[in-house]
Amino acid sequence: MVGGSVPVFDEIILSTALMNQVISFDEVSGILVCQAGCVLEKLSQFVQERNFIMPLDLGAKGSCHIGGNVATNAGGLRFLRYGSLRGTVLGLEVVLADGTILNCLTSLRKDNTGYDLKQLFIGSEGTLGIITAVSILCPPQPKAVNVAFLGCPGFAEVLQTFTTCKGMLGEILSAFEFMDAECMQLVGQHLHLASPVQDSPFYILVETSGSNAGHDAEKLGSFLEQALSSGLVTDGTMATDHRKVQALWALRERITEALSHDGYVYKYDISLPVERFYDLVIDLRARLGLQAKHVVGYGHLGDGNLHLNVTAEAFSEALLGALEPYVYVWTAEQRGSVSAEHGLGFKKRDVLGYSKPPKAVQLMRQLKTLLDPKGILNPYKTLPAQA
Numbered sequence: 001m002v003g004g005s006v007p008v009f010d011e012i013i014l015s016t017a018l019m020n021q022v023i024s025f026d027e028v029s030g031i032l033v034c035q036a037g038c039v040l041e042k043l044s045q046f047v048q049e050r051n052f053i054m055p056l057d058l059g060a061k062g063s064c065h066i067g068g069n070v071a072t073n074a075g076g077l078r079f080l081r082y083g084s085l086r087g088t089v090l091g092l093e094v095v096l097a098d099g100t101i102l103n104c105l106t107s108l109r110k111d112n113t114g115y116d117l118k119q120l121f122i123g124s125e126g127t128l129g130i131i132t133a134v135s136i137l138c139p140p141q142p143k144a145v146n147v148a149f150l151g152c153p154g155f156a157e158v159l160q161t162f163t164t165c166k167g168m169l170g171e172i173l174s175a176f177e178f179m180d181a182e183c184m185q186l187v188g189q190h191l192h193l194a195s196p197v198q199d200s201p202f203y204i205l206v207e208t209s210g211s212n213a214g215h216d217a218e219k220l221g222s223f224l225e226q227a228l229s230s231g232l233v234t235d236g237t238m239a240t241d242h243r244k245v246q247a248l249w250a251l252r253e254r255i256t257e258a259l260s261h262d263g264y265v266y267k268y269d270i271s272l273p274v275e276r277f278y279d280l281v282i283d284l285r286a287r288l289g290l291q292a293k294h295v296v297g298y299g300h301l302g303d304g305n306l307h308l309n310v311t312a313e314a315f316s317e318a319l320l321g322a323l324e325p326y327v328y329v330w331t332a333e334q335r336g337s338v339s340a341e342h343g344l345g346f347k348k349r350d351v352l353g354y355s356k357p358p359k360a361v362q363l364m365r366q367l368k369t370l371l372d373p374k375g376i377l378n379p380y381k382t383l384p385a386q387a
Ligand SMILES: O=C(O)CC[C@@H](O)C(=O)O
Pocket: 059, 076, 252, 253, 255, 256, 267, 268, 269, 299, 307, 308, 309
């Protein structure tokens, strides 16, 4: 997404793929301790066999490593329910730039002894140390997972549906994702996935995860009834069967893949107040006109995280110039974040200043110098290039 793990000049690539062992799993607390190279999906299967789930899930689950997930503080599809890795990661083992091993691999829910050093490495994109093992809290596996896929007539209705949803499904709501009509058109065109509902300007995916299938289905059913009868939603379908649940999720999870078939993709991952969420997409469509093939908005609405993607036949400086810094200035004016979950990597490092004050950037640089005085850990990433 941002070139955080891609070597650009003279780097050495370090793979932790062979460090793929589960170290321990506590079936009472749900605390998993494992090496950094474990693939997320494998860990999911491992804990599911023991009636737990991983607190994070994302489209790349089949290939991404837990160490990378933690190093990039990956958000993903379960964030709304289980929160950030900053809360679910309990401990880390990290190899520092001088080769020493920092063993903070504890499995404690509460530990208020001094600075929480592991937080420095979560989301540091490998620039402060190399994560080699992780201790992570896994929630119990929900007994029932239901998904509703809805068509919405306007963005105001999407927001009202979210409010209704929180009111009626609050304690079982586990995801609230949205996508616009252009996203649906692209997954249809490039991946041949058919929409399960009538064509609409917006689509919503609501997931519930709870402990009683009957109760949850009843709650979701009455929410759907209310949303339909009040006109917030014009069409909807519900799934409880695992395969149908997966098929509905695929429509949302595979948007990135569909976009990559559409041409060159300019990617933005921003946090904004939800009320302003879609204004930026509309504004950009007007600003870019025929320069862009598609301007799409989708993402984790429940987390206030918009994925704004623009496609074009090929990369063009002119289009980039129309997008940047415009998108960043727009976001900063709303006090949003220029990278909600994808990090800064190589591509976004110079825009850090739109979301953080100069003093914060200066402190980040001081930390980098302290932990990596020779600048050997993921160089050229995260921090802005020095003037
Ligand atoms: O490609 C993107 O912009 C978003 C990717 C990912 O974070 C998602 O939520 O699908």
